[in-house]
Structures are given as structure tokens and as C-alpha cells.
Amino acid sequence: MAQDFREDFSNGLPANAWRGTDTAWIVEDGKLQSHWEQAKSSFYLGTAEVHAADSWQWWMKLGFNPSSQNYVDVFLVADTLNLLSPVVSGYFVRAGNTADEVSLYHVVKGQAPVKVIDGLDGLLNHASNIVQVRVSRHGGHWYLQCGTGAVATWDTVRTAVDSSGGAQGYFGFAVKQSTASFFDKHYFDDVVTGAWPDTTQTPPGTPPDTTQTPPVTPPDTTTPSPPDTTQTPPVTPPDTTTPSPPDTTQTPPVTPPPAHVSGREPLLYDVVIHEILTDPSPPAGLPPYRFIELKNRSGDTIQLQGCVLADAIRRCVVPAYALPPDSLLIICDKDADSSYRRLGATLSVPAFPAFKTADTIVLRNAHDALLHVIAYGKETYHNDAYAKGGHSLEMIDVSTPCSMAENWTASTAAMGGTPGHGNAADGHISPVVPDLLQAFPADSLHLLLSFAATLDSATANGLEHYHFQGGRLKVVKATVRTPLCNEVVLTLQTPLQQDSLYVLTTTGITDCNGLESGVKNEAAIALTAVPDSLDVVFNEVMYDPAPGMPQFIELYNRSNHAVDLSHVFLIMLDKEGNERPGLRLVAKPLLLMGGAYAIVSNDPQALCRQAICGMDGPRLTVHLPALSNEGAAMRLRYDTAGLDAFAYSPEMQFELLTGAKGISLERIDPDKPTQNAGNWHSAAADAGYSTPGRKNSQAMPVPGQASGWSVTPATFSPDLDGMDDLAVIHYVMPLPGFVGNITLFDANGHAVRELVRNSLLGTEGKFTWDGLGDNRRTLPAGIYIIYVMVFDRGGTVKYWKQPLVLAMKLQ
Template sequence: MKFVSFLLLLLPLFLAAQVFDDFSDGDFTQNPPWQGNTEHFVVNDDFMLQLDSEGENTSVLTTAFVATAPMEWRFRIKLAFSPSTNNYARFYLAGDAVDPLAAQQAWFVQFGESGSGDAIELFHQEGSTLTSICRGTEASIANAFDLWLRVRVDEAGTWSIERSDTPQNLWLPEAQGVGTSPQGSYSLGVLCKYTASNSKRFYFDDMYAGPFDVDTEPPKVLQVLATSSNTLDVFFDEAVDKPDAETLANYNVSPQIGYPLTARRDAENPGLVHLTFDRDFPNAAQLTITIQNIADLAGNVMQPDTISFSIFTPAAHDVVINEIMADPSPPVGLPDWEYLEIYNTTNFDIDLSGWKLLIGSTEKLFTDIKIDPHGFLILAHKDAANEFKYAGPFYGFTSFALTNSGQQLVLVNPEGAVISAVTYSIDWYNDPNKDDGGWSLEQIDPANACGGKNNWTASVSEHGGTPGAVNSVDTENPDVTPPFAQRVEIVDTAALILHFSEPMDSLQLAVTDLYEVQPGSLRPVEALSVFPHYQKVILQFATPFSATTIYALSLMGNISDCAGNPVDQTRTVQFGLPAEVAPQDVVINEVLFNPKDDFVTGVDFVEIYNRSNKIIDLSKMMLATEDKKTGSISNPKNISESSFLFFPQQYLVLTTKPEVVAQQYFTSAPENFLQLPSLPSYSNDAGVVVLTTLYFETIDRFAYREKMHYPLLTTYDGVSLERIHYDRPAADSTNWHSAAEDVGFATPGLQNSQFSPLLVTEDPITLSPEIFSPDNDGFDDVLNIHYNYQEPGRNASITIYDARGRKIRRLIDHELLGTSGQFSWDGLDDERQKAPIGIYIIYVEVFDLNGNVDHYKKTAVLATRL
């Protein structure tokens, strides 16, 4: 091998009693000068001596010095591989030749051997004989390692090896033995034996050889770290005296914490002390600890030192999901990548390592990433990193996909606790011009993390979003609305799920004493809040509920939403065990098939009514239409995916956008709205609305036509058809009328404006009201013709004549009657024109099964408002 030869006669020119080199000058040619295979070594960018060779070889580098016991050697060594007989290092403490391989007498520490028990071992070489002076812990360097070593020898030949795994030189005993010691002129240095794959993976630094380094400096506190709510780790810059370190009076935490309960010096790191207190540290508070009277191993005693510390455990909403770009195409001004933005709402760095992002059912794990105080972090596919580098801190996942229409997003800490949860929907944009791509959803107020839809909207940035920056819609939008218990979902005969109007405090939800059910003053035996929004709680009761009882659930104690607003305790929620639905138990009561502004802002709705005395579970029903060609049920939609109780005499509006319907029409019953992901398609001119069971058994059916509307309206847009009475057949066209103008042309969730009760009289034929005004004002808009018979089996025809005997309208023609019922005249003639005001004769012919005919003449007045 190539070797720079120096005659031993010349060595005295370079001899030194002390050698130190940390390679901070960037080379090894001077101060001190190193010799050997100099072309095989470099000083790298970290100012460490590094092997930089090629192929399989053995390389050495040495420098001259004078050895005089007692003395010590210190150095750092890093091997970025698992050492072996073909790949090992030696640090020559002293050798009698410039080339260590030519030495007849030498002392060296070896790192690497055969097998898996690699240990640090000190050898003395005499000729070709190697004698082990001492050996460290078995297998302590079996894998790649980076450590600092101190080797000492005294006048009596007692050797010791100490190691430190940190640059603070917190020395731990490794091995001790007795042997001869070097005295006089020698070389010290390094030897690297390696194969080609490891020819650049040896590192050395911080080399010292000379007299014992006498410690005259007292220990210093490097760091105080809160490791839990009542424990601290104190890190010193050197090993400290064990009795001093474990004296409780040497530590005092202010304010109001005091002395520790226990103090224990770490068994492996003598510069680390573990403290335990009997009181918890307040979260996010600034505390101080005073430390005093602690000596190092040389007896140097520290002066009192006061160090500030705090503990911060991120809680719910300390990091929030703040912006969602689910559909970036076509781009407005941002990269064509889906992304999320999260925001740190606190004054503390937050380490996200071990946290998870749940996108639907997919888990994404964070590793080695922090988010700055009040900082943003962009989350996207890792391949998008370069395109978002301008925007701020970025974290990439190997896969990343968001659903355009909406999805559940949850951020959880390593313990699985929910930090932030959002279930977004495309209707959160509140702008049909921005929900088809290129625009992000932005949170309005990050401090209102549970605001849901009311706290999100489309970005107004000219770029389409604001990743890594304050949202373009940012403003205060606090939640000041009290939450309320919304409805109950039946799980089984002894368990139910209580739904709230907004996310709640999850810990409070789990308190069973907060809930009471009447009759019976029943309390649940278990309450489980439902992940991740905690807007629901599962209540388990000890005994089953009665099938014939309607119960009322009340909230009895302190419970609030996640913003701290107390619940509205004045509301009770009804529930009961549902019964099987039968035909006509639930009927179609109002239909808006031609909404306002067509497809821009308006939406269809179907109102249903429970005319039975049963509690019906709407998860067992579907809303559908009919195929025009075959008449079969088509395009069915589940009314509810989970149990939804529909009570006797209750109205319920089915629509995709309840908030739009509530804005466009007068309603005092928003609780009577149920949002469906989609409705069957109902055309503006004609169609069929069908209620069915899950087995496609028809419950009610209504075939509508636009011509069923009051013909004198200037437009039918936004006008619903109302059922005059829910006990009359849906197929009776006279049982439907346009909603009144004075109620805004629809009554979603409320009794219909055109509702008219059925009259029960002794007379076979009666009229009500006898004076009516068909002006669509919701007051006496139709004339109701009631019939009442003891036995079935009759049919009837009804004809309307004016006072001069001229036929105006053939209302019905030989229609089969029940025992009681009614028909309605809307004041229109056969040409669908409004009849003039005046007196009209209602001529009714009723035929029985024996051919008998009863004739009835009744008069009514068609009037108008003056």
C-alpha cells in the first residue's frame, strides 16, 4: 500500500506531550500533522475525519506524541455499518511505528470482530502476541454506532474505558483492567479495514491524548423537560453526584408545586435526574424550577440555578383542519393538486409525530414533523412538494385523495383522541359557481372549530384558495347558539342513540346522570359518546322499553357543546319503539316539483305526514318515482340510512337542502326537515311520487301534473301542490291545490294552507263553506262537497251549474264512493278558467247497487275580496 514514510529518527521533531484535533480547520496536514494513507481520508462538511476510499483495503492515519502515565485519550468514532472481521476500526493509543501494522509494541481499542457479540476491547500488542486488557459490554456495538470514548491509564497500569452516547461527555463505565502502559515517544492514530461497500463509512472526531483533563467546572443544567403532567427530567452537562442528585430539597418548582416526591439519577445516564411530583403541572402554564447544591463527580458544586419550563399537551381544537381543496380542477390559480391545510391555534410548537389523519376509512401517519405556533401546514401528495414550496410548510403522503362531494376528515393524536374533525359537503360552498372545481373550502373562524357548515364557505381568493396563509374569508364567527337534543334513534328495545344539534363535550356526554326518561324516571346504565364529532351518545338501559308507550327524554345537568354553550334543557325528545308501516300510514302531503330559480338556488321537496297512530321508522321506507314506460318503481332513495322515528300526526319535509327551503319559505318548524343526499328526479310538467317499503310495497302514490295548479297564477315556479286532506285519496285530483300566496306558496313542515277538515254530518250531502273565494289566499279557496252514507257501494257524479242553469263544470263522473269523504271545487270551469262570482248549483247524483238514484241540489256562492 502507499504510505508516506517518516524515519523514526525524525519523529522527535514533531513530538508533543499532548495531542488535540477536532478538524475544525478543515484539514489534517498540520496542527497536528497526520501521516499515512492521506489520500484515503477527507475532512467532511461536518468537520469530521472521514474515510474516503475505493474498493477493499486497509487505511491508516497517525500522528506522533509522547506518552507519560497517568494520561487519557478521548475521541469520537462513528461506524455507519455493523462491524465484522472484514469491516472494523482500531484506535491506536500508542504504537512504536508510524505504520501501526509494522509496530512491535502497541496499545489499541478495537471496534468489530466475528460473530454478533461485538464489544469495545482494549488490546496490548507485543510482537505478534495480542493480550486483552479489558473488554466492554457484549454486543454493545453489534450494529452501526456513534459514540465518544475516554481511555485512561495510571502509573500502576490500571486501565479504564468510559463511553458517552452524547457530545456532553456523560461518561459511563465500559470496562476496566490492568496491564502495561506506554512511556515515551509513540504514534497514535486510526486504522480502518473495510470492504468496498463500507469504504466511505468510517468517521472520527474530537481526538485528544495527554494528561488527565482535570474538571474544575461545576455542573450546569442543560434542559428541564416535562415528561408527563407530574414528572420532570433534568439534564446536566456532565455526570452528577448520586446522593446530591437524589436529595429532594435540592429542587423546588414554583408556583404552588414545591419539592418533588422522588428524585432518581438515571441508571444509564448519570447526567440525567428524574423527578416526580405529587401535584400535576397546569397545562400551558409558565413554571420555574430552582436547582442547587448538586456536585459533579469531581466535587464541583453548582450555584443555585432557576430554569423556566412548561408542559403543553395538545387538546381538542389546538390544531384544526382549516382549508379543504377536494376538487382542484380546473385550476383557478393554484397547483392542480388536492390538499388540506391544518392550523396550530396555540402559542406552542406541536409535534405531530405519531398523529394520524383519517380520510374516510384511510389512515395517514405523520412522522417527524412539527407545526409552528399559529402556523400552517399543507398536507398533500408528496409529489406536490415542489409546487407548494412557495406557500409554506408542507408535508407529503405517498397517496392522498379527497372526495369531491364530501367526506369525513379526522385528526387524532397518538392516543387516538380527536383533535379536529370535519365532515364536509359540496353544499358548504354556498356558491354554485365555485363547487365544480378550482376553489377551496375555507374555515371562517378557526376559533369556532365545531361550527360545521355555518363556519365554512368557498374561498374568495383570486387564486382559488390560500394554502399556508390566513384564509381569505377569515373573520370572527363565534358559536353563541345553545345546543339542543334533536332526536332519538332506536338501536334495540333497551338502547338508543341521542342526536344533538351540534358537536358536544365528549366527556360530559358520558355522564349517565345527565339523562332521564319519563314515564318511569329511567336512567341509562351506560353512556358512550360517538366518535369523531361527539354529536351523538349511545344510551344503554337496564330494562326494555314498552312497545305501546311514547317516552320523553330530558337532559338534567351540566352539558354543553364544544364551544361551551350550555344545552337548552327546556326541550325534551320523544321516542318509542317503532311499528311496521302499512299502506296509507304515511302519506304524501305536499310536493314542490318546480322550485324557485330552477336549478340555480331552488330545490325540490316532498312533505310526508304520519296519519296513523304508530311510530314509524323511516329507515324502513324509500322515496321513489315511476318508470314512464313500465310503471314500475324507479330511482328509489332511502329516506334514512339509520333509524329515524316518525311520530303520529307529524309532518316531515324531505329535501337535499333544508336550509334553502327554510330560507325561501315561512316555516316555524325546522325540526320537521330531513336532509337526503339526493331525491328522485321529478320533472316540472308531470311525474309520480311514490312512498314504498324497502321491499317496494307501495305506501302512497301521487301522480301530479303541472295543470293541477291554480291556473290564474302568473308562474308555477316555487309553488307547491298541497293535499287538501290527508284522509282523502292522493289519486283524487280535487284533493290537491296550489299553496296559498299569503303563506309564500308553500308550507313545508306545517299544516297545509289549503287544508280543509272532513265534516261528519247526518245529511248525505253537505257543502263547506257555502261562500268561498278561489283567489289562492289560503282562506276558503275551495268548495268542499262532503258525503256521508251508512253503507258502501255507491258511486256519484257531480255537476256545477250557474244560476241560469248553464253547465260550468263536470267535477266527477260516476266515481266510486266510500262511506264518507269529500270532493273539492276550485272555482274553475271545464276550460280551467275562473268562473264569475255569483250563485252556483251543485247537482249531485248518487247511484246505489239496486239502480236507485238520489238527486241533491245545493247552492253555494263564489265570491271575491273587495
């Protein structure tokens, strides 16, 4: 019997499970990553124990275009743990080589490897490659299938006959690399090996053509038994953009419950995932075991027999259980049964999922129809301490089950959760409308659209809902990605062109609550390019925010190319100048268009409640370390290539300020050196002392723009009729660093309103006057004088005055 082996690296790199060139590997973001910075070298990592298997699958990313000197050999069965041994024997899949292919090889005692299955030439002929691989064997027949791209595109199943190899061995990865440009660019995840799967159940490839390859008769003359379908079939590794549940089309259908069993079969949202404990350690009071709590929202008794709970790696089948209306059921592992039975109705199952730090959990009925799904990560807890373990995630509003992460939060119960009882988080939320968050080019013919809510598939699949500005492109296919249904893959009739900008508009797309976005339904699209040094730069830093405002860093794309932010890392340096571990800005592909800004903050939502944020650029949730008020150094990288470096200090703040708390540092000119202290300035007062996601208040004025002051309209009437209620005083300064005072005088020369007092000005801005005096009462109609005095730290003083008419309606 083949042995099941699964590894998702969620617990790091277990020393008792893997051996090899130990220092050549790290685990980053739950993925195994190469970390061997030696040119013209090879290194490996293999399972510590021999495994018997007839099927293998894994996910990998090669952040480069492979060659004859840069490739990966994934050994399925090797007779020695040393995968680089000159006398190793076994089977391996080579990803790369001169043909940029994924092919199966057989090697015997150091002889030249023999190609068993020839993969598709050019499959990996890209600057970066995401690959999912499935291999299986049965009766001397081998099967190979590859899925590539952020939106997985599967080729056909390729077959061959070779029965000369052994039945067991070591599994592992062997890497050959040439130069520094290939360092740290090999990623692996979601390894699953086990029993032979029935290839007729393997989508989406074409089943092998058995008319061309005669089946090999097994040694046993009796009719071969079918595969043991009680074992868990291999699971498709998740898409790197969003962890996905297993493709249940591979799984033989579960027999539905007999008609005489009480309760009807559940339909969509009849039964929902109500509470989950993904990490029981360190315990806060709950039993030290994972659990899922289900709730019956319907008015009927529901029969759960045959329902399936699954994450990206493992699935479990629920036995017969009649769940009454408005009731709860705890589902857990066999070992946890007695512990949770004391807290409420409990059902234990074998193969209960071992959840990852970030995961997607899916509930389906016995006929594979979706019932409910939740995708979560550390940010879903809204509490960094609780996200470390011991606290469950609870649904807030059971009346909006199709709401996404906004409907979940960490339990505030004293014991860390409420299994078997009403949720501590029980409350009401306003459903999020399906705003179009972004459109990302997976390749020149496919766009991946991301929405803020779960979509109604019936409308989102319609081609009539997608339009390109000027009719430049045409959509020929729209596919909603399940199970989350918040992403749509568009197939284009003609390919996108490099360095061209496209604008997509969506109309008539509704979410599962019937809501439609009438505001944010437009996205700019461009093919991405690898940025050069200083294409993306530091543009603003808030290191000492006011109470209630998170710190933030703003980036600016000063190039004309779109950049994929999932390749960008922020690296902080300690006081000794040593680099701390890099912070990936975002796990999923995300566009930063040329000329656009990106906000990087622990909590962009809270930041934009306190500050006026730009509307168009990305807002990235990144767990930044505390930015020191004494100054700190940071670097920006695209993969391993440097983009920008900046060391800020409080001395860069405007010297006439009495304090810098709540005032950000802004870059004046993106084309001048980053580390030039004179290229940074304190943000202007009239901009709110920060400009996250929008043009800096201290940015250099547009060349040729005249400096000075003006007021519009020349006559205003503050009667709140919506017409000219405010006098707007505009200014353009030649340089940053001016401080302004604005006083309003009446026709007799009496000061009636001190509008601005020693306010730090930007290079461009405005102030408004509402017609009120210093006593906050409306002044009488008449002529008033605006008197402006500005000065800089060098002693330069300038004056400006302008008459203004305050008018009132006749009674």
C-alpha cells in the same frame, strides 16, 4: 409478505379490480349493492387478482333476516375466481344460514364445508342486520370477531386451529337468494385485507384464551418475530350512520418526540385542520393532488412529530416538524410535494389518506389525544358545482374550531383554494347551540341521541341530564361517541315496548363552547316498524316556487307507527314513465313519527327562511331533480316495497287563480286516494301559499267542527301595549275552494279598510286587523263592522258581518 388490499367503492366498481356476475352489482352511495333480481339464484363478485393476506375485515348490511336459502359467503381465500364453482377450495365466512350466525368455514374441492369457528346463534335474527367482521390467522390459529348494530356492539374474539389451507387466493362475495323479497338487500363496504395483526391489539373483544388452545409451533424453530408494526393495522369499517375514523386503540402508540426537539406537544384545538382538498379533479387551478392544511392556533411553537391524520380507511403519521404560532402547514402525498412547496410550507408523508365524497378526518397527537375533527359531505360545500371537485373546503372561523359543518364552505379563491395562505372564507360565525335533533332506538335497550353541536363530554356523560316523561324509563349509562362528540348512546334499564311513545328531555348539556340549548331539548321516541303500503304518503308538492324559494315535497306518516326514513326512497319517472335512480331520503337512521310530516328539499334551510315551516318534523336535504311545471310522476318506496305514487299536473291548481307560481299543491284528505285529482288543492293565501312541515291549509276540517266566522276579542285596542293590539278574524270552511273578501266599515257605513281581496281561503285560517285604514293611519275609536263575502267556483255566495269595537286609552 401479505399484500394490502383496500376497497371503499368510492370510485364505483373498478373493472380491473373485480370480476364475477358483473350485472348483479351496482355501487350506490359509495357502497357495493346487490342488484340481481332473479329468484332462486346465486351470484358472486371476487377480486380480479390473487392476494396474499392474513387478516380480513369488511362492513356489510343484510336488509333481511337470513335463512338456509338466503345467506352470504365471504371468501377470504379461494383457489378460483369462480366462487360458485363446485370444486372451489378455500376459507369463507358465512353470514346467515339456519342459525342466523356468522361462522368461519373451510371447503376443499367441492366437498361439504367444514365449520372452523362456530359463531353466535341468533346474531342475525333481525329484520335488518348491520355487521362488521374481522378475521385473522397466525401460525395455524384463526380469530373471528363480529360487531353488530347501528351502535356497534362487539362480541368476544372466537378462535380455532386449522392450518390446512393455502396462504393466498381470491377474495369475494357469494350470495344465495330465494325470492324477490331478498332482492337488492345486500350491501358491502370498506374491505381491508393485509398482514397479520397482533390480536392483543384487537378491541373491543376478549383476547383468545390461549390456555385452552395450545399454540402451534411454526415450521421455523427460531422464535417467531413479532408482527411488522410499521404496516398500517386494519381499520374498523365505519358505522353506517356516520363515517368514523379508525379505532386507534388497535394501533401501537407512536413514540413521542424527544425532549430536545423544539416545540411542545399539541393539545385539543391547539392545531386544527384549516383547509382540505378532497377531490382535485377537475382542477380549477390547484395542483392535481389532495392536501390538508394545518393551522397553529396556540401562542407556542408546536412539535407535530407523531401526530396522526386519519380517515375511515387510511392513516398517516406526521414526521418531526416545529410549527410556529399562527402559521400554516400543507400536508400532502410524496408525489405532490414539489407542487405544493411552491405555495407554502409543505410536509409530504407516505400513506396520505384518499378521501371519500363524504368522510370524517381526524387529527390526533402522538399520545392519541384528539386535536381536531371534521366530518363533511357534498352539502358542506354549499355549492353544487364546487362539490364536483377542484375546490377545497375552508374553515370559516378559526376561533370556533369545535363548530361543525356550519364552520366550513367551499373556497371562492380563483384557483380553487388557498393552501399556504389565509382562507378566502375567513370570517365569523355564531356557534350553533347543542339542540337535541332526535333520539333513535338502535334497539330496544339503546338510544342514539343526535345533537346539533359538538358536546362537552364531561356533562354529556352524566346520567342526571336525561329524563323520561312520567319516569317511564331510566338511563343506566350514557356514552358520548367520539370523535365528533355530537352523538350520545343511552343504555336503558328496561326495554322499549312496541307501539309505545316515549318523550325524552335533556337538561344541562353544554357544547364545547359552554353553550346550552334551552329551546330544543325534547324528543319523541318509538320503536320503528316496517310500514305497509300508504302508511307514508305524498302530502304536498311545491313544483314552481317563487324566486329565492327552493322546490319541496312533503311526506306524511298517516300510520300510528314510527318509520325509519333511511329505508325510504323517492323515485322520479321520466316522460316515458321509466324510473330514474332512487334517491335515498337520508343515509342515517331517522324517525318519522306517526302523524308527523317530513320536508324533502334541496335546501330546507333556505326554504324555511322563505316559508313558515313546521318545527317538529324532519327536514331532509335531498338533491331533487327539477320538478317540471308541466307535471311529473313520482313514487315512494320502503326499501323495494311500494308506499305511494303520485303524478301531479298544473290542472290540479285552483282554476280561479291567475297563476300558480309560488303556490303549492296540498293533499286534502290523507285517507282518500293519492291519485284522485279532486283530493288536491292549491294552498291558501293566508297560509303563505304553502305549509311545509305543518298541517295543510286545505286539509279536511275535523269531523263535527262547525263552519263559520268569528272575531276575538270583541273589543281591541291597537295601542301597542301588548294587550289586545290586534283583532283576529277566524274562519272554518266546510270544504276547500272558497275565495274570500273582507271589508271594514265605520258606524256611518263608509268602507275604511279593504282587508282581503279575492283571497283563496283554506279550510281553516285567520286574518288580523291592526286598526289601520286604507291610508295606513290609525282610525278613531268607535264601532266598526266586519263584512265578509265568500264564493266558490260553482257560484255559491255566502255573507257574514259582525260588529267590533276599536278602543283607545284616554289621554
